[in-house]
Amino acid sequence: MTFDLLAIFIAVIAAVVYTALLPARWRGWALMIASMIAIYRLQPALPIRYLDFILPTATIVIAVVCWWGTRKPEHDESARAHSRAPLQIASEDRIALGVIAALVVGMSLMRFVDADFRLTASRPPEPLWVIAALVVVGVSVVGVSVWAGLRPAPTDVDGTQKIFSRQRRVLTGMILLIVLIFVVFKTEALATALSRWLRAQAGQDMSLASMIDLNWLGFSYIAFRLIHMMRDRQSGLLPALTLRETVTYLVFFPALVAGPIDRAERFAKDFRALREKIGFDAGRWTEGITRIAIGILKKFVIADTLAQGAALNAINAAQASSTLALWALLYGYALRLFFDFSGYSDIAIGMGILFGVKLPENFDRPYLKTNLAAFWQSWHMTLSSWARFYVFSPLSRALLMRKVKSAQVVFITQMTTMGVIGLWHGVTLNFLIWGVWHGMGLFVHKQWTDRTRARYMRLSDRQKRAVMVVSWFVTFHFVVIGWVWFGLPDVGESVRVLARLVGVTLVL
Numbered sequence: 001m002t003f004d005l006l007a008i009f010i011a012v013i014a015a016v017v018y019t020a021l022l023p024a025r026w027r028g029w030a031l032m033i034a035s036m037i038a039i040y041r042l043q044p045a046l047p048i049r050y051l052d053f054i055l056p057t058a059t060i061v062i063a064v065v066c067w068w069g070t071r072k073p074e075h076d077e078s079a080r081a082h083s084r085a086p087l088q089i090a091s092e093d094r095i096a097l098g099v100i101a102a103l104v105v106g107m108s109l110m111r112f113v114d115a116d117f118r119l120t121a122s123r124p125p126e127p128l129w130v131i132a133a134l135v136v137v138g139v140s141v142v143g144v145s146v147w148a149g150l151r152p153a154p155t156d157v158d159g160t161q162k163i164f165s166r167q168r169r170v171l172t173g174m175i176l177l178i179v180l181i182f183v184v185f186k187t188e189a190l191a192t193a194l195s196r197w198l199r200a201q202a203g204q205d206m207s208l209a210s211m212i213d214l215n216w217l218g219f220s221y222i223a224f225r226l227i228h229m230m231r232d233r234q235s236g237l238l239p240a241l242t243l244r245e246t247v248t249y250l251v252f253f254p255a256l257v258a259g260p261i262d263r264a265e266r267f268a269k270d271f272r273a274l275r276e277k278i279g280f281d282a283g284r285w286t287e288g289i290t291r292i293a294i295g296i297l298k299k300f301v302i303a304d305t306l307a308q309g310a311a312l313n314a315i316n317a318a319q320a321s322s323t324l325a326l327w328a329l330l331y332g333y334a335l336r337l338f339f340d341f342s343g344y345s346d347i348a349i350g351m352g353i354l355f356g357v358k359l360p361e362n363f364d365r366p367y368l369k370t371n372l373a374a375f376w377q378s379w380h381m382t383l384s385s386w387a388r389f390y391v392f393s394p395l396s397r398a399l400l401m402r403k404v405k406s407a408q409v410v411f412i413t414q415m416t417t418m419g420v421i422g423l424w425h426g427v428t429l430n431f432l433i434w435g436v437w438h439g440m441g442l443f444v445h446k447q448w449t450d451r452t453r454a455r456y457m458r459l460s461d462r463q464k465r466a467v468m469v470v471s472w473f474v475t476f477h478f479v480v481i482g483w484v485w486f487g488l489p490d491v492g493e494s495v496r497v498l499a500r501l502v503g504v505t506l507v508l
Contacts, residue, residue, distance in 0.1 A: 003042060003257040005300060008292065008347060011254070015288075015354035024275040031252070031271070031355060032096070032244050033103060036060060037119060038253035040107050043217040045121040048195065049202040052121040055216045057104055057130070059251060061137055062178075064100060066226050067246035068141060069171055070233040089243075096243040105130055144170065171230045182223050185214050187427040218256040220424060224386050225250050229264055231390055239265050245272075254351035258344035260362040261382040270357045277356040284353055291350030299343030306336035312487050317497050326500055333487050334480045338367065341380065367479070370471040371449075372441045375479060383421060392417040410446055415439035425486070430494060434485035441478055 014034065022030055039056040046052040071089075089097070108130040110118045124130070184190045188211045196209035229246070232238035241249070241264060249267045277284070309316060312326075312333035320326040345362035352359040366379035376384050392413050399409045415436060422435020459467065481498070488494045499506045 007042065011351050018355060019279050027274040028244055028271060032248040035248055035251045035253040036103055039217060039251050039256060040120050043121050044215050046213055046215060048198050048213050050125045053124040059222060060100060060104060063247045063250040065141055066229055067243050069174055070229050070238055072238060072240040093243040100247065101134055168234055171234055175227055175230050178223050178226050183427055185216055221259050221261055222250055224261050227390060228386065239268060241268055254348040255359055259382060260345055260360050261386050262359055274356045288350045288353035291346045295343045295346030295350060298339040298346060303336050303340035303343055306332050311336040314488055314493055323500060323503050330480055334483055367476055369475060370468050371475055372445045372478065375475060387417045387421050391420050411443050414442045429491055430485050430488065434482055437482045437485060
């Protein structure tokens, strides 16, 4: 089951019950439990036995391990005392850990429920096996914690968080593990090989192995949230979070499928204010329902209609009879992407509002921007912000410390950042080229702006408006042409389509 109209309707009904009947003190617990159930319910069914139960369970386990590795005590004596004890945790966190374990085991009991009433995609494994696996994981995490001295980092009076070298290495190892998992699941050859191995373990036909066997719901977004938490923990920027706050942040169900990529400290602020939310506040509910309605219109009416033959894909491109028809498909694809992505974001933001969490905005009229930098400040803004914090800025600082020339720093950082954004969508050559396309465009824009700023300031208002119109036209078409790499499956097909856009037919 995906995030379809039925799932949205159920979420809205749940928000009504949540608001009308649930005591304020239980709202945080309800959101954590609902989000955990949602990752099982929304996870698509997979052909490999038990995998559609194992992957959501792995998401929850990774979330708990991330919290364990990023704990930070509050500024009081009891917290400083238990910060010296790697295995001691607060009572609320012990309760949350028990609730999480009980819920995972409870979901495995869906094995004994009729298929029409299960909350899982297919029949789960034996509950005893699930319990045994959780025990093994728990013992392993405790063992690593003892070896590494992994404990809540002590905090100085000025708020500076200390982190010891062995702990830093453990967190770096966790980040690399997340990246490795991401690469394996997003690279077709590696994912197919893993699928083949998993099918062999399950006694299933290995010849049917494919990348789609490993459709891990929401992992692309969760991976970025995990890296954000662990990097901020290493740098001392991550605030103290409870287990309940961490797990809910990582798997918050409105943002599970298509973002936005929230920040932990911003999410925690809203999460802690849930008790203060007034029941059916007219302004909040009007805003939330309106955003959901707009999102449904964008995604399920406009985007899905464009997808029915009016947007670029390999089949439609092959059938296009003229250059003009191919351009029409490309424009349709550009609009489809915007209405699809921004529609899902609107739905997520609206649902979050109903439950008392205001997710960050993700799109701000990107196709109306007059330069590429402004486009990326308004297209998938939370992804751009993440890349700026965790790729662009640290890489820039590292290069400047090595006294690399300014222009080279700009080129390397922009190409690397956009390459990462491209590969985040999928580890393929086409996505990499799409990222490089935008990285080169940003570099050229930066150099052009630096060299023409003084001349531009001397123009009249009329001339500036004319420049803005030309800038918008060039920016829009640069972005639209770049979607060819994004929307087609291989380089050869992309090159043929690009050539046909200018009236040239290539045989490759």
